Amino acid sequence: MKKKVLGIILGGGQGSRLKPLTSTRSKPAVPIAGKYRLVDIPISNCLHSNIDRIFVLTQFNSASLNKHIKNTYTFGNFSGAFVDILAAEQTPENDGWFQGTADAVRQSMQHFTAYDWDYALILSGDQLYQMDFNEMVKNHEKSNADISIATLPVNAKDATGFGILKTNDNNEITSFVEKPSAEELGDWKSDVTSEMSSQGRDYLASMGIYIFNRELLIELMENKETMDFGGEIIPQTIKTHKVSSYQYEGYWTDIGTIGSFFEANLGLTDDIPQFDLFGNDTNVLTRPRFLPPTKISGTTLEKTLIAEGGIINASRIERTIIGIRARIGIGSTISNCYVMGNDKYEGATEIEQKRKANIPLKGIGDRCYINNCIIDKNSSIGNDVKINGGDHLEDIDTDLYTVRNGIVVIKNGVVVPSGTVII
Structure with missing residues (x-):
C-alpha cells in the first residue's frame, strides 16, 4: 500500500479564524489535547494506514511546524519513509504565495512527481478524526474511480456549511453544491445507511479528503486557472470523470474556529469520548519527550x-x-x-x-x-x-x-x- 499512495497534507492559509492561536504558528502546529499538534492527526492516520511518504504543505509561520516535524518523524536510513515540509517557494514558474488548495499542490508537483506512486491522498491539516485510508484506497480501486472523495452524512442544519454531494446507485458523485442555503437542500438528500437516516443525517458532505489517480492529477494541475479543489476542480471533474464517494460514519470535526477547537478538546474529557486517544491501533503519534511525571x-x-x-x-x-x-x-x-x-x-x-x-x-x-x-x-x-x-x-x-x-x-x-x- 505504501508504495501506491503518496500523502499530501494541506497546511491551510493564515488560519485567521483560529487567531490568536495562529498568530505565531501555522494552523497544523497548533497544540491539541495537551501534548500533540494538529498535524499529528492526519500524519498518524497515514502511518497507521502504512502510508509513510508524506508531504506537508504550508506557507505561514512554519518555523515551529518545521521544528516539530523534524523532532518527531524520523525513520530508518533505508526505509524510504519521510514526512517533509514544503513551504511556498519562488521558482521560475511560480513567484507568489499559494492561492488555494489546488494551487498549493500545483506549485509543489515537481517534488511529488520525483517519486513513484499510483494515487495521491490529499488531506486537510486541521481536522480531528481517525480513518483507515486502506479501506478508502480499496474502495477507490474497486470502483475504478478517477477521483474518490470521503463523505460524511450530516443533518440539514450542518449541511449549509459544507460542500454537499449527490450520488447515484453506484456511489458515483453526479452533482455538487458549495454551502447550499436551507431552501436549496430539498433536492440534495442522498441514500445513506438506515442508522444515519434515523439521525436525520441525509446529506453527504465533502470531508476535504481526496484520492486522485496520478496521471489525472498531473493533467489537472497543468490548468493554472483553477486554484481550489472544493470550489473548482471537484465540480468540474464530476462532469468529465468518474468521481466516487467513500462514505465515512465515524467521528469527524473540522477545527477551523476557536469554538470548534475548544469543543473538540474539551470533548476528549468525556467518559467515552468520540475521539479515542487510547486505542492500540489508532493512537496519535507525536514527538517523544523525556519529561518527568506530573x-x-x-x-x-x-x-x-x-x-x-x-x-x-x-x-x-x-x-x-x-x-x-x-x-x-x-x-x-x-x-x-x-x-x-x-x-x-x-x-x-x-x-x-x-x-x-x-x-x-x-x-x-x-x-x-x-x-x-x-x-x-x-x-x-x-x-x-x-x-x-x-x-x-x-x-x-x-x-x-x-x-x-x-x-x-x-x-x-x-x-x-x-x-x-x-x-
Missing part, C-alpha cells in the same frame, strides 16, 4: 486530561485539558479550560529573580478562578486572577487576550498581572 498535590480532579511534566497544586480542576510542563498554584479552580502548558521550565535563578521583582511565573498562580478559557503556551498568570468566559462576554481583542464566542483566549507568552478580572 506531580499533583491537594487537587480534586474531575474529567481532566493531564500531560506529563506538570506541577499541579490547584484546589479543583474539572473538564479541562492540562498540557506539558504546566504549573498551577495553590487554591486555584480551573474548569472548562484548555491549558497548553510551557515549552521549557523556569530555572531556580529565574524564579527567584521574578519573585523579587513581583513578576508572575509561567503558568497559573495561586487562588485563581478560570472558566471557559484557552491559555496558550508560555503564559504567566498572576495570583488572584478571575476569568469567567461565557456568552455574556462580547468579542474583543486586546494585547493580553481575545474573546471569541464567549471563549477567553490568553495569548502566547503574555503576562497577566495579579488581580486581573475578566468577567
Whole structure:
C-alpha cells in the first residue's frame, strides 16, 4: 500500500479564524489535547494506514511546524519513509504565495512527481478524526474511480456549511453544491445507511479528503486557472470523470474556529469520548519527550486530561485539558479550560529573580478562578486572577487576550498581572 499512495497534507492559509492561536504558528502546529499538534492527526492516520511518504504543505509561520516535524518523524536510513515540509517557494514558474488548495499542490508537483506512486491522498491539516485510508484506497480501486472523495452524512442544519454531494446507485458523485442555503437542500438528500437516516443525517458532505489517480492529477494541475479543489476542480471533474464517494460514519470535526477547537478538546474529557486517544491501533503519534511525571498535590480532579511534566497544586480542576510542563498554584479552580502548558521550565535563578521583582511565573498562580478559557503556551498568570468566559462576554481583542464566542483566549507568552478580572 505504501508504495501506491503518496500523502499530501494541506497546511491551510493564515488560519485567521483560529487567531490568536495562529498568530505565531501555522494552523497544523497548533497544540491539541495537551501534548500533540494538529498535524499529528492526519500524519498518524497515514502511518497507521502504512502510508509513510508524506508531504506537508504550508506557507505561514512554519518555523515551529518545521521544528516539530523534524523532532518527531524520523525513520530508518533505508526505509524510504519521510514526512517533509514544503513551504511556498519562488521558482521560475511560480513567484507568489499559494492561492488555494489546488494551487498549493500545483506549485509543489515537481517534488511529488520525483517519486513513484499510483494515487495521491490529499488531506486537510486541521481536522480531528481517525480513518483507515486502506479501506478508502480499496474502495477507490474497486470502483475504478478517477477521483474518490470521503463523505460524511450530516443533518440539514450542518449541511449549509459544507460542500454537499449527490450520488447515484453506484456511489458515483453526479452533482455538487458549495454551502447550499436551507431552501436549496430539498433536492440534495442522498441514500445513506438506515442508522444515519434515523439521525436525520441525509446529506453527504465533502470531508476535504481526496484520492486522485496520478496521471489525472498531473493533467489537472497543468490548468493554472483553477486554484481550489472544493470550489473548482471537484465540480468540474464530476462532469468529465468518474468521481466516487467513500462514505465515512465515524467521528469527524473540522477545527477551523476557536469554538470548534475548544469543543473538540474539551470533548476528549468525556467518559467515552468520540475521539479515542487510547486505542492500540489508532493512537496519535507525536514527538517523544523525556519529561518527568506530573506531580499533583491537594487537587480534586474531575474529567481532566493531564500531560506529563506538570506541577499541579490547584484546589479543583474539572473538564479541562492540562498540557506539558504546566504549573498551577495553590487554591486555584480551573474548569472548562484548555491549558497548553510551557515549552521549557523556569530555572531556580529565574524564579527567584521574578519573585523579587513581583513578576508572575509561567503558568497559573495561586487562588485563581478560570472558566471557559484557552491559555496558550508560555503564559504567566498572576495570583488572584478571575476569568469567567461565557456568552455574556462580547468579542474583543486586546494585547493580553481575545474573546471569541464567549471563549477567553490568553495569548502566547503574555503576562497577566495579579488581580486581573475578566468577567
